[in-house]
Each structure stands twice: as C-alpha cells, then as structure tokens.
Amino acid sequence: MTLLVAVVVGTSPAGQGALDPKLRGQLTQLFPAAASFSPKSGEPPHFKAYDARRTITGFAFWTTELEPLERGYDGPIKMLVGLDTQGVLTGIVVVEHHEPYGNFSIELPQFPAQFRGKSVRDPFRVGSDIHAVSRATMTVSSAARAVRNSARRIARQLLSPPSPVSAVPAH
Numbered sequence: 001m002t003l004l005v006a007v008v009v010g011t012s013p014a015g016q017g018a019l020d021p022k023l024r025g026q027l028t029q030l031f032p033a034a035a036s037f038s039p040k041s042g043e044p045p046h047f048k049a050y051d052a053r054r055t056i057t058g059f060a061f062w063t064t065e066l067e068p069l070e071r072g073y074d075g076p077i078k079m080l081v082g083l084d085t086q087g088v089l090t091g092i093v094v095v096e097h098h099e100p101y102g103n104f105s106i107e108l109p110q111f112p113a114q115f116r117g118k119s120v121r122d123p124f125r126v127g128s129d130i131h132a133v134s135r136a137t138m139t140v141s142s143a144a145r146a147v148r149n150s151a152r153r154i155a156r157q158l159l160s161p162p163s164p165v166s167a168v169p170a171h
Contacts, residue, residue, distance in 0.1 A: 030082030
C-alpha cells in the first residue's frame with residue numbers, strides 16, 4: 001500500500017520530481033503559463049501541461065517517439081513539440097540533430113519560431129508555409145513532416161471533442 005501511494009504521488013501533475021530541470025525548462029518554453037506538467041505517459045507518449053486550476057492546457061511530445069523514421073541529412077531530429085487543446089502549436093524546441101553545414105541549421109531561432117501558432121490542419125510544406133534554411137532543405141523538410149505528422153497524431157487521439165484533423169491524411 002505504501003509503495004502504491006509513492007507511485008501515485010510521483011506521477012501526479014503536482015509531483016514534479018519525475019521531470020529533470022532541463023526538460024521542465026523546455027516544457028516551460030512551450031507552455032509559459034503552465035503551473036505544472038505531468039511525467040510522460042499514455043499512447044501516444046506525451047506530457048500534459050496544466051494551469052493553476054489543474055485543467056489540461058496542452059500536450060508536449062517528442063517527434064522521435066511518434067515519427068521515428070523521419071531523419072535529417074545526418075540522422076534523427078529530436079524535437080519537443082507543444083500542442084494546445086485547440087490543435088494549435090505552442091512551439092517546438094530542437095533538442096538534437098546533426099547537420100553538416102554548420103550555421104545553416106534548424107537550431108537558428110527563426111526556424112522553430114515559424115511553427116508557433118500553426119494549426120494541425122496547416123500543410124507544413126517547405127516553400128509554402130514553412131521557410132527553408134539555406135543548404136539544409138532535406139533536414140527542414142524532414143523536420144516539418146515530423147512536426148506535422150506527430151502533432152496530427154496527438155490531435156486525433158487526445159483532443160476532445162474529436163479534432164477536425166481526422167479527415168486530414170497522416171502523411
């Protein structure tokens with residue numbers, strides 16, 4: 001019985017002990033007004049953001065867990081994505097990727113900034129609503145697909161009432 005209580009407390013939104021400080025900081029970048037975050041759980045795997053009233057305000061997820069086959073020029077692109085309860089991206093944090101071209105990178109501030117405020121119903125197409133990064137087109141295209149596909153999957157499975165993206169193809 002004592003073990004069960006410890007597990008429940010450790011996984012509650014108020015029990016922030018399960019999140020390391022770096023991850024908590026990244027989640028706060030995506031949801032600055034959130035009062036707390038849950039540890040990762042569920043299917044598809046995700047974190048929940050809560051306001052002070054303990055109402056869910058959004059979800060965060062790793063693109064590499066939802067779209068593991070999307071790769072940049074030189075390997076996987078690990079991004080943490082925030083999605084509010086209306087199906088609108090709150091932002092992305094590029095955590096890890098390998099780009100051989102140095103400063104021509106998706107880590108530059110303008111790349112992740114263009115995703116903030118996008119709906120899961122948007123096309124996420126390079127050259128249309130996503131701007132390319134010079135000499136990193138393959139990585140940008142892959143990153144945009146990973147964000148789009150993983151956000152749509154989260155929206156289809158977690159948003160209530162059912163999101164209108166159910167009619168939008170996954171790819």
